[in-house]
Amino acid sequence: MVSVKKVQVAFDCAEPERVARFWCEVLGYVAPSPPEGFASWDDYNRSLPPEQRNSWFACSDPSGAGPRLYFQRVPEGKVVKNRVHLDVRVATGLVGAERLATLEAECARLIALGAVRERLLPADEENESVIVMQDIEGNEFCLS
Known part of the structure:
Protein backbone atom coordinates (compact mmCIF):
# COMPACT_ATOMS: atom_id res chain seq x y z
CA MET A 1 0.00 0.00 0.00
CA VAL A 2 1.36 3.41 -0.99
CA SER A 3 1.45 6.11 1.65
CA VAL A 4 0.76 9.71 0.57
CA LYS A 5 3.62 11.96 1.63
CA LYS A 6 2.58 15.37 0.25
CA VAL A 7 -0.55 17.00 -1.12
CA GLN A 8 -0.71 19.81 -3.66
CA VAL A 9 -3.89 21.84 -4.09
CA ALA A 10 -4.44 23.04 -7.67
CA PHE A 11 -6.49 26.09 -8.63
CA ASP A 12 -7.81 26.87 -12.10
CA CYS A 13 -7.64 30.62 -12.66
CA ALA A 14 -7.13 33.41 -15.19
CA GLU A 15 -4.05 35.03 -13.63
CA PRO A 16 -1.94 32.41 -11.83
CA GLU A 17 0.76 34.66 -10.39
CA PRO A 32 9.58 30.09 -5.26
CA SER A 33 12.68 31.64 -6.73
CA PRO A 34 12.66 31.86 -10.52
CA PRO A 35 14.04 28.83 -12.37
CA GLU A 36 17.82 28.47 -12.51
CA GLY A 37 19.38 30.80 -15.06
CA PHE A 38 16.71 33.50 -14.72
CA ALA A 39 16.95 36.65 -12.61
CA SER A 40 13.16 36.99 -12.31
CA TRP A 41 9.89 35.30 -13.18
CA ASP A 42 9.38 37.98 -15.85
CA ASP A 43 12.67 36.95 -17.46
CA TYR A 44 11.58 33.30 -17.35
CA ASN A 45 8.18 34.06 -18.88
CA ARG A 46 9.75 36.12 -21.69
CA SER A 47 11.81 33.02 -22.61
CA LEU A 48 8.66 30.95 -23.25
CA PRO A 49 6.47 30.83 -26.35
CA PRO A 50 3.64 33.39 -26.02
CA GLU A 51 0.94 30.77 -25.35
CA GLN A 52 2.90 29.37 -22.38
CA ARG A 53 3.76 32.68 -20.69
CA ASN A 54 2.23 33.22 -17.26
CA SER A 55 0.43 29.88 -17.53
CA TRP A 56 1.20 28.71 -13.99
CA PHE A 57 2.60 29.79 -10.63
CA ALA A 58 2.99 28.06 -7.27
CA CYS A 59 3.61 28.88 -3.64
CA SER A 60 4.43 26.87 -0.57
CA ASP A 61 4.44 26.90 3.20
CA PRO A 62 7.93 27.97 4.29
CA SER A 63 7.73 25.53 7.22
CA GLY A 64 6.92 22.65 4.87
CA ALA A 65 3.88 21.68 6.94
CA GLY A 66 1.14 22.87 4.59
CA PRO A 67 0.42 21.74 1.04
CA ARG A 68 1.95 23.38 -2.01
CA LEU A 69 -0.58 25.51 -3.90
CA TYR A 70 -0.43 25.36 -7.69
CA PHE A 71 -2.26 27.86 -9.91
CA GLN A 72 -2.85 27.08 -13.57
CA ARG A 73 -4.32 29.31 -16.24
CA VAL A 74 -7.49 28.04 -17.87
CA PRO A 75 -9.48 29.74 -20.65
CA GLU A 76 -12.89 29.59 -18.99
CA GLY A 77 -13.97 31.66 -16.01
CA LYS A 78 -15.50 30.34 -12.82
CA VAL A 79 -19.25 29.89 -13.23
CA VAL A 80 -20.49 27.83 -10.27
CA LYS A 81 -19.65 27.17 -6.64
CA ASN A 82 -16.35 25.39 -5.92
CA ARG A 83 -16.60 21.65 -5.33
CA VAL A 84 -13.54 21.92 -3.04
CA HIS A 85 -12.51 24.92 -0.97
CA LEU A 86 -9.90 25.89 1.59
CA ASP A 87 -10.75 26.49 5.24
CA VAL A 88 -8.38 29.12 6.58
CA ARG A 89 -8.32 28.23 10.25
CA VAL A 90 -7.58 31.44 12.14
CA ALA A 91 -9.79 30.86 15.18
CA THR A 92 -9.11 27.24 16.10
CA GLY A 93 -10.13 26.58 19.71
CA LEU A 94 -11.91 29.93 20.09
CA VAL A 95 -15.64 30.17 20.77
CA GLY A 96 -18.33 32.80 21.03
CA ALA A 97 -17.46 36.50 20.93
CA GLU A 98 -13.69 35.86 21.01
CA ARG A 99 -13.94 33.62 17.93
CA LEU A 100 -16.16 36.08 16.09
CA ALA A 101 -13.81 38.99 16.83
CA THR A 102 -10.83 36.99 15.51
CA LEU A 103 -12.73 36.02 12.36
CA GLU A 104 -13.87 39.60 11.75
CA ALA A 105 -10.33 40.98 12.17
CA GLU A 106 -8.93 38.47 9.68
CA CYS A 107 -11.84 39.13 7.31
CA ALA A 108 -11.00 42.86 7.32
CA ARG A 109 -7.33 42.10 6.57
CA LEU A 110 -8.27 39.86 3.65
CA ILE A 111 -10.76 42.36 2.23
CA ALA A 112 -7.89 44.87 2.12
CA LEU A 113 -6.01 42.30 -0.03
CA GLY A 114 -8.92 42.05 -2.46
CA ALA A 115 -11.02 39.24 -0.97
CA VAL A 116 -14.81 39.54 -0.84
CA ARG A 117 -16.94 38.68 2.16
CA GLU A 118 -19.97 36.58 1.22
CA ARG A 119 -21.68 35.87 4.50
CA LEU A 120 -21.37 34.93 8.16
CA LEU A 121 -22.53 31.47 9.13
CA PRO A 122 -23.37 32.05 12.80
CA ALA A 123 -22.71 29.47 15.47
CA ASP A 124 -25.43 26.91 16.05
CA GLU A 125 -25.86 23.79 18.18
CA GLU A 126 -23.24 21.88 16.14
CA ASN A 127 -20.80 24.39 14.64
CA GLU A 128 -18.93 27.52 15.60
CA SER A 129 -19.13 30.69 13.48
CA VAL A 130 -17.53 30.74 10.03
CA ILE A 131 -17.16 33.55 7.48
CA VAL A 132 -17.54 32.53 3.84
CA MET A 133 -15.36 34.59 1.49
CA GLN A 134 -14.10 34.72 -2.09
CA ASP A 135 -10.53 35.21 -3.26
CA ILE A 136 -9.60 37.73 -5.94
CA GLU A 137 -10.96 35.50 -8.74
CA GLY A 138 -14.14 34.44 -6.94
CA ASN A 139 -13.01 31.10 -5.48
CA GLU A 140 -14.86 30.47 -2.24
CA PHE A 141 -13.05 29.81 1.01
CA CYS A 142 -13.98 29.87 4.68
CA LEU A 143 -12.45 31.61 7.64
CA SER A 144 -12.94 29.22 10.51
Whole structure:
Protein backbone atom coordinates (compact mmCIF):
# COMPACT_ATOMS: atom_id res chain seq x y z
CA MET A 1 0.00 0.00 0.00
CA VAL A 2 1.36 3.41 -0.99
CA SER A 3 1.45 6.11 1.65
CA VAL A 4 0.76 9.71 0.57
CA LYS A 5 3.62 11.96 1.63
CA LYS A 6 2.58 15.37 0.25
CA VAL A 7 -0.55 17.00 -1.12
CA GLN A 8 -0.71 19.81 -3.66
CA VAL A 9 -3.89 21.84 -4.09
CA ALA A 10 -4.44 23.04 -7.67
CA PHE A 11 -6.49 26.09 -8.63
CA ASP A 12 -7.81 26.87 -12.10
CA CYS A 13 -7.64 30.62 -12.66
CA ALA A 14 -7.13 33.41 -15.19
CA GLU A 15 -4.05 35.03 -13.63
CA PRO A 16 -1.94 32.41 -11.83
CA GLU A 17 0.76 34.66 -10.39
CA ARG A 18 -1.72 37.28 -9.14
CA VAL A 19 -3.87 34.65 -7.40
CA ALA A 20 -0.81 32.86 -5.99
CA ARG A 21 0.56 36.07 -4.51
CA PHE A 22 -2.84 36.77 -2.91
CA TRP A 23 -2.74 33.35 -1.23
CA CYS A 24 0.85 33.97 -0.12
CA GLU A 25 -0.44 36.99 1.81
CA VAL A 26 -3.42 35.09 3.21
CA LEU A 27 -1.45 32.07 4.43
CA GLY A 28 2.08 33.38 4.98
CA TYR A 29 3.27 31.22 2.07
CA VAL A 30 6.22 32.08 -0.16
CA ALA A 31 6.67 32.11 -3.90
CA PRO A 32 9.58 30.09 -5.26
CA SER A 33 12.68 31.64 -6.73
CA PRO A 34 12.66 31.86 -10.52
CA PRO A 35 14.04 28.83 -12.37
CA GLU A 36 17.82 28.47 -12.51
CA GLY A 37 19.38 30.80 -15.06
CA PHE A 38 16.71 33.50 -14.72
CA ALA A 39 16.95 36.65 -12.61
CA SER A 40 13.16 36.99 -12.31
CA TRP A 41 9.89 35.30 -13.18
CA ASP A 42 9.38 37.98 -15.85
CA ASP A 43 12.67 36.95 -17.46
CA TYR A 44 11.58 33.30 -17.35
CA ASN A 45 8.18 34.06 -18.88
CA ARG A 46 9.75 36.12 -21.69
CA SER A 47 11.81 33.02 -22.61
CA LEU A 48 8.66 30.95 -23.25
CA PRO A 49 6.47 30.83 -26.35
CA PRO A 50 3.64 33.39 -26.02
CA GLU A 51 0.94 30.77 -25.35
CA GLN A 52 2.90 29.37 -22.38
CA ARG A 53 3.76 32.68 -20.69
CA ASN A 54 2.23 33.22 -17.26
CA SER A 55 0.43 29.88 -17.53
CA TRP A 56 1.20 28.71 -13.99
CA PHE A 57 2.60 29.79 -10.63
CA ALA A 58 2.99 28.06 -7.27
CA CYS A 59 3.61 28.88 -3.64
CA SER A 60 4.43 26.87 -0.57
CA ASP A 61 4.44 26.90 3.20
CA PRO A 62 7.93 27.97 4.29
CA SER A 63 7.73 25.53 7.22
CA GLY A 64 6.92 22.65 4.87
CA ALA A 65 3.88 21.68 6.94
CA GLY A 66 1.14 22.87 4.59
CA PRO A 67 0.42 21.74 1.04
CA ARG A 68 1.95 23.38 -2.01
CA LEU A 69 -0.58 25.51 -3.90
CA TYR A 70 -0.43 25.36 -7.69
CA PHE A 71 -2.26 27.86 -9.91
CA GLN A 72 -2.85 27.08 -13.57
CA ARG A 73 -4.32 29.31 -16.24
CA VAL A 74 -7.49 28.04 -17.87
CA PRO A 75 -9.48 29.74 -20.65
CA GLU A 76 -12.89 29.59 -18.99
CA GLY A 77 -13.97 31.66 -16.01
CA LYS A 78 -15.50 30.34 -12.82
CA VAL A 79 -19.25 29.89 -13.23
CA VAL A 80 -20.49 27.83 -10.27
CA LYS A 81 -19.65 27.17 -6.64
CA ASN A 82 -16.35 25.39 -5.92
CA ARG A 83 -16.60 21.65 -5.33
CA VAL A 84 -13.54 21.92 -3.04
CA HIS A 85 -12.51 24.92 -0.97
CA LEU A 86 -9.90 25.89 1.59
CA ASP A 87 -10.75 26.49 5.24
CA VAL A 88 -8.38 29.12 6.58
CA ARG A 89 -8.32 28.23 10.25
CA VAL A 90 -7.58 31.44 12.14
CA ALA A 91 -9.79 30.86 15.18
CA THR A 92 -9.11 27.24 16.10
CA GLY A 93 -10.13 26.58 19.71
CA LEU A 94 -11.91 29.93 20.09
CA VAL A 95 -15.64 30.17 20.77
CA GLY A 96 -18.33 32.80 21.03
CA ALA A 97 -17.46 36.50 20.93
CA GLU A 98 -13.69 35.86 21.01
CA ARG A 99 -13.94 33.62 17.93
CA LEU A 100 -16.16 36.08 16.09
CA ALA A 101 -13.81 38.99 16.83
CA THR A 102 -10.83 36.99 15.51
CA LEU A 103 -12.73 36.02 12.36
CA GLU A 104 -13.87 39.60 11.75
CA ALA A 105 -10.33 40.98 12.17
CA GLU A 106 -8.93 38.47 9.68
CA CYS A 107 -11.84 39.13 7.31
CA ALA A 108 -11.00 42.86 7.32
CA ARG A 109 -7.33 42.10 6.57
CA LEU A 110 -8.27 39.86 3.65
CA ILE A 111 -10.76 42.36 2.23
CA ALA A 112 -7.89 44.87 2.12
CA LEU A 113 -6.01 42.30 -0.03
CA GLY A 114 -8.92 42.05 -2.46
CA ALA A 115 -11.02 39.24 -0.97
CA VAL A 116 -14.81 39.54 -0.84
CA ARG A 117 -16.94 38.68 2.16
CA GLU A 118 -19.97 36.58 1.22
CA ARG A 119 -21.68 35.87 4.50
CA LEU A 120 -21.37 34.93 8.16
CA LEU A 121 -22.53 31.47 9.13
CA PRO A 122 -23.37 32.05 12.80
CA ALA A 123 -22.71 29.47 15.47
CA ASP A 124 -25.43 26.91 16.05
CA GLU A 125 -25.86 23.79 18.18
CA GLU A 126 -23.24 21.88 16.14
CA ASN A 127 -20.80 24.39 14.64
CA GLU A 128 -18.93 27.52 15.60
CA SER A 129 -19.13 30.69 13.48
CA VAL A 130 -17.53 30.74 10.03
CA ILE A 131 -17.16 33.55 7.48
CA VAL A 132 -17.54 32.53 3.84
CA MET A 133 -15.36 34.59 1.49
CA GLN A 134 -14.10 34.72 -2.09
CA ASP A 135 -10.53 35.21 -3.26
CA ILE A 136 -9.60 37.73 -5.94
CA GLU A 137 -10.96 35.50 -8.74
CA GLY A 138 -14.14 34.44 -6.94
CA ASN A 139 -13.01 31.10 -5.48
CA GLU A 140 -14.86 30.47 -2.24
CA PHE A 141 -13.05 29.81 1.01
CA CYS A 142 -13.98 29.87 4.68
CA LEU A 143 -12.45 31.61 7.64
CA SER A 144 -12.94 29.22 10.51
